[in-house]
Amino acid sequence: MRLDKFIATVTDLSRTDAKRAIKAGEVTVGGSVAIDAQLEVAADARVELSGRPLRAATARYFMLHKPEGCVCATKDRQHLTVLELLDVDNRESLHIAGRLDIDTTGLVLLTDDGQWSHRITAPKAHCDKTYWLQTAEPIPAETVKQFERGLFLHSEKERLKPAQLELIDAVTARLTISEGKYHQVKRMFGAIGNAVIKLHRERIGALELGALAPGEYRALTAAEIAALAA
């Protein structure tokens, strides 16, 4: 995190006041005066303001049940954002680890730990995500094999990774994918001439949404944070 942001996060100072204090030589990092507000500091950096040690910024991790109509964005003029559902200090410092479409509901993870979210969203991470879904048309039984082989999607150079489809009834299924391509689930069903009309994310890696009601959120436990980063 940038030094001015770090100070604004862990003190009552605004970002402007933090910059002023840095310029005035009032801030030290690891014992040396730091005059560059853009200096990158680690979450556990030893930062002092006017000789007073500042509490290290500890990373935060939340799960949230995204309701329909709410957007996975930090700002939006028209719609409620997932960040606005969080009643926590300095929520602007959080980011979303794996976005959902406006009409998709379910599990969203928010954190200010970029390394952790990278381990969930990076293509190489192959982190499984499970969705419950309903389609406009019945899903033929052979779709299970098609998805298992890996589909080709328009404008994607490579075949998708194998996906596990479990049919629940004619138009309802559970799908597990290990990638997170743009509108991936809807595009997969589009590619076989069907349309997803309801989509809900139940699980990311080892983490399940559980009993959280739409719009509710909670902090992750240390075990959950560690399990997703494994």
Ligand code: URA
């Ligand atoms: N796939 C989609 O098409 N939409 C989502 O919101 C998530 C996965």
